[in-house]
Amino acid sequence: MSQPDLIVKDLQVSVDGKPILKGLSLEVRKGEVHAIMGPNGSGKSTLANALMGHPKYTVDSGQMLLAGEDIGELEADERSRKGLFLAFQYPTAIPGVSVANFLRTSLNARRKEQGEGPIPVKEFRTLMRSHMATLKMDDSFAGRYLNEGFSGGEKKRAEILQMSVLKPQIAVLDETDSGLDIDALRVVSDGVNALRGPDLGIVLITHYQRLLNYIKPDFVHVLVAGRLVRSGGPELALELEEKGYDWLIEPEAANTQA
Amino acid sequence: MAEAVDISRETYTEKYGFHDTEQHVFKIRKGLDHSIVDEISRMKGEPEWMRDTRHKALDIFLAKPMPTWGGDVGAINFQDIYYYVKPTDEEAKTWEDVPADMKRTFDRLGIPEAEQKFLSGVGAQYDSEVVYHKIKEDLEKKGVLFLSADHGLKEHEHLFKEYFGKLIPSADNKFAALNTAVWSGGSFIYVPKGVKVDVPLQAYFRINTKDMGQFERTLIIVDEGAYVHYVEGCTAPTYSSDSLHSAVVEIYVKEGGRCRYTTIQNWSNNVYNLVTKRAAAYKNATMEWVDGNLGSKLTMKYPSVYLMEEGAKAEVLSIAFAGKGQHLDAGAKAVHLAPNTTSSVVSKSISQHGGRAGYRGLIKVAKGAVGCKSTVRCDALILDEESRSDTYPYMEIEEDDVSVGHEATVSKIGEEQLFYLMSRGLSEPEASAMIVSGFIEPIVKELPMEYAVEMNRLIQLQMEGSVG
Numbered sequence: 122m123s124q125p126d127l128i129v130k131d132l133q134v135s136v137d138g139k140p141i142l143k144g145l146s147l148e149v150r151k152g153e154v155h156a157i158m159g160p161n162g163s164g165k166s167t168l169a170n171a172l173m174g175h176p177k178y179t180v181d182s183g184q185m186l187l188a189g190e191d192i193g194e195l196e197a198d199e200r201s202r203k204g205l206f207l208a209f210q211y212p213t214a215i216p217g218v219s220v221a222n223f224l225r226t227s228l229n230a231r232r233k234e235q236g237e238g239p240i241p242v243k244e245f246r247t248l249m250r251s252h253m254a255t256l257k258m259d260d261s262f263a264g265r266y267l268n269e270g271f272s273g274g275e276k277k278r279a280e281i282l283q284m285s286v287l288k289p290q291i292a293v294l295d296e297t298d299s300g301l302d303i304d305a306l307r308v309v310s311d312g313v314n315a316l317r318g319p320d321l322g323i324v325l326i327t328h329y330q331r332l333l334n335y336i337k338p339d340f341v342h343v344l345v346a347g348r349l350v351r352s353g354g355p356e357l358a359l360e361l362e363e364k365g366y367d368w369l370i371e372p373e374a375a376n377t378q379a
Numbered sequence: 380m381a382e383a384v385d386i387s388r389e390t391y392t393e394k395y396g397f398h399d400t401e402q403h404v405f406k407i408r409k410g411l412d413h414s415i416v417d418e419i420s421r422m423k424g425e426p427e428w429m430r431d432t433r434h435k436a437l438d439i440f441l442a443k444p445m446p447t448w449g450g451d452v453g454a455i456n457f458q459d460i461y462y463y464v465k466p467t468d469e470e471a472k473t474w475e476d477v478p479a480d481m482k483r484t485f486d487r488l489g490i491p492e493a494e495q496k497f498l499s500g501v502g503a504q505y506d507s508e509v510v511y512h513k514i515k516e517d518l519e520k521k522g523v524l525f526l527s528a529d530h531g532l533k534e535h536e537h538l539f540k541e542y543f544g545k546l547i548p549s550a551d552n553k554f555a556a557l558n559t560a561v562w563s564g565g566s567f568i569y570v571p572k573g574v575k576v577d578v579p580l581q582a583y584f585r586i587n588t589k590d591m592g593q594f595e596r597t598l599i600i601v602d603e604g605a606y607v608h609y610v611e612g613c614t615a616p617t618y619s620s621d622s623l624h625s626a627v628v629e630i631y632v633k634e635g636g637r638c639r640y641t642t643i644q645n646w647s648n649n650v651y652n653l654v655t656k657r658a659a660a661y662k663n664a665t666m667e668w669v670d671g672n673l674g675s676k677l678t679m680k681y682p683s684v685y686l687m688e689e690g691a692k693a694e695v696l697s698i699a700f701a702g703k704g705q706h707l708d709a710g711a712k713a714v715h716l717a718p719n720t721t722s723s724v725v726s727k728s729i730s731q732h733g734g735r736a737g738y739r740g741l742i743k744v745a746k747g748a749v750g751c752k753s754t755v756r757c758d759a760l761i762l763d764e765e766s767r768s769d770t771y772p773y774m775e776i777e778e779d780d781v782s783v784g785h786e787a788t789v790s791k792i793g794e795e796q797l798f799y800l801m802s803r804g805l806s807e808p809e810a811s812a813m814i815v816s817g818f819i820e821p822i823v824k825e826l827p828m829e830y831a832v833e834m835n836r837l838i839q840l841q842m843e844g845s846v847g
């Protein structure tokens with residue numbers, strides 16, 4: 122089998138000096154969908170942010186390789202241009218910057234990296250509109266200021282819209298299902314499924330089995346207290362739904378909690 | 380840091396900060412005294428009243444102390460400046476008649492191209508005089524006057540005299556006095572009753588000579604029910620010694636008229652820019668200042684509107700962007716002298732690399748001006764720890780029955796915003812520039828598309844090399 126496209130090796134990450142990830146390993150190949158589940162505060166978003174290169178998250182040890190290249194020292198923008206994408210749990214508002222302008226600028230940054238010129242305005246508009254249609258977003262959305270005053274659902278759609286336009290190799294979706302009503306969940310899942318294929322590897326962070334009914338994972342991992350404590354197939358998610366996380370918490374950890 | 384700033388200086392120098400070899404037809408000796416004023420006036424062949432006005436203004440200038448508020452003007456050496464540099468013998472009506480070097484300069488600045496594409500008329504000033512001036516024929520036929528101020532005085536002396544110095548008398552402030560003493564160039568505009576000039580008129584002010592002062596004078600009269608949008612742009616070469624730009628702009632908007640005055644200032648960082656701008660708005664008239672301030676060493680500029688009669692409206696949109704070694708003290712002033720007048724001020728200031736940008740404003744409501752409404756909103760964005768922003772919102776309200784609101788915010792570029800944009804592939808400078816352009820968007824969206832693009836490009840330029 123080919124070399125995994127994303128390799129996380131024994132990753133230890135701390136925030137403000139507090140260790141959060143305590144040796145996490147993960148391998149993702151393009152074409153695969155890995156779901157990561159775990160209790161609140163277990164470090165899921167920390168993994169996502171550390172992968173993307175958020176300056177607040179300090180990598181204390183371990184490695185992150187994208188297409189064989191160590192990305193640990195790269196800035197977020199370089200990681201992005203190399204094909205990594207993070208759909209944020211809490212996307213930030215950028216007042217005064219329209220969705221369309223932002224999308225075009227980031228797409229052009231990607232194209233520049235690949236030695237291509239900026240996308241012609243018309244071509245861009247067609248591309249953006251077609252992705253917006255898939256996500257059932259109104260055209261007027263393109264003119265709105267990025268994430269400003271967006272509802273929870275609109276924010277998540279906007280994240281997937283960006284992912285659709287940027288076409289990453291590896292995408293980490295951090296609770297893209299939270300805040301979505303049933304219809305929106307379906308639409309967003311359709312959007313993700315439309316991108317699914319041999320050119321994209323997905324890390325899907327979620328609390329709910331429900332999302333996994335729409336986006337079927339190949340693997341499910343359970344993150345507890347900074348470590349992956351269990352990995353398995355889709356059936357693991359069903360088991361979690363039924364039993365919760367307690368049974369997976371290491372005995373000594375469970376004891377100290379008790 | 381120092382290295383980073385050099386990059387943006389280099390870019391400025393390449394794009395705007397270049398200079399032509401001097402090829403003026405006349406350059407007065409350095410310094411300022413009555414004989415210099417006399418000589419300027421004689422060269423221009425002015426009527427006596429104007430010469431007298433100049434001499435009186437010089438006395439006022441010499442008598443007035445330097446302002447001690449705003450920015451530091453202490454380093455200006457008034458005797459080390461050329462007050463009059465005449466570039467050509469004649470104002471040209473076609474670009475072909477403009478000397479090749481000067482034409483090339485304006486070509487590089489994109490002026491003839493803009494004239495072709497989206498303007499009703501253009502005036503191009505080079506050092507002390509306007510070298511090219513042209514207005515579209517159909518407007519001329521409707522009686523619209525758009526001339527250099529010098530030609531305005533020559534050809535329409537009566538009208539010119541009626542309005543000149545009435546809103547901003549020499550005694551108003553030291554720099555208004557200086558301008559009145561040595562003024563040269565600038566625009567004279569008259570829009571007749573009911574005439575709407577839909578496409579903007581533009582003037583471009585270019586300094587070329589080292590150690591010079593540019594003192595253009597602009598007079599705009601918008602008659603009843605008329606409309607005009609006037610745009611000014613300006614740049615200068617990057618020199619190691621300072622230049623001085625001190626303009627006076629007086630505007631009259633008659634009943635039901637509307638005037639929009641847009642400035643896209645882009646001085647090199649060695650220019651002292653000390654400008655007095657004032658408008659009087661009469662019954663139901665509207666005056667709008669859109670003031671984009673980039674560049675300069677020090678800018679002190681507070682466009683003001685005197686709301687003279689009932690129903691008059693003032694709107695000021697102001698942007699100030701200060702980088703290393705720059706102090707931009709910008710703002711606005713609205714003086715409500717009549718009932719039911721309204722004013723609205725939106726100011727956005729940005730500072731980086733130790734620059735200092737601020738808002739200084741005055742809202743005044745006179746006794747009896749009941750039912751007035753005024754809102755002021757100033758937002759400051761500070762890009763790094765070394766930079767500074769100040770807000771000085773003064774209010775003098777002498778009437779109870781008014782509604783006056785003031786809101787101010789100061790923010791820093793958030794780590795989360797930067798990370799978000801960078802996670803989509805934008806470099807840190809690109810991400811910062813995008814946040815800044817978003818910050819000024821509420822003002823930029825008021826500009827005609829071409830100027831909005833220009834404004835964003837200038838912001839980009841100013842931000843370039845700003846990080847790492």
Ligand SMILES: Nc1ncnc2c1ncn2[C@@H]1O[C@H](COP(=O)(O)OP(=O)(O)OP(=O)(O)O)[C@@H](O)[C@H]1O
Nearest residue numbers: 136137141159160161162163164165166167168177
């Ligand atoms: N930027 C930050 N500043 C301070 N503490 C942080 C930061 N990010 C994460 N932490 C801390 O790290 C721990 C793990 O947080 P993280 O956000 O990774 O959890 P999570 O698994 O994504 O939880 P949730 O399911 O609630 O989204 C928490 O204790 C959290 O408070």
Ligand SMILES: [Mg+2]
Nearest residue numbers: 165166167210
């Ligand atoms: Mg989380």
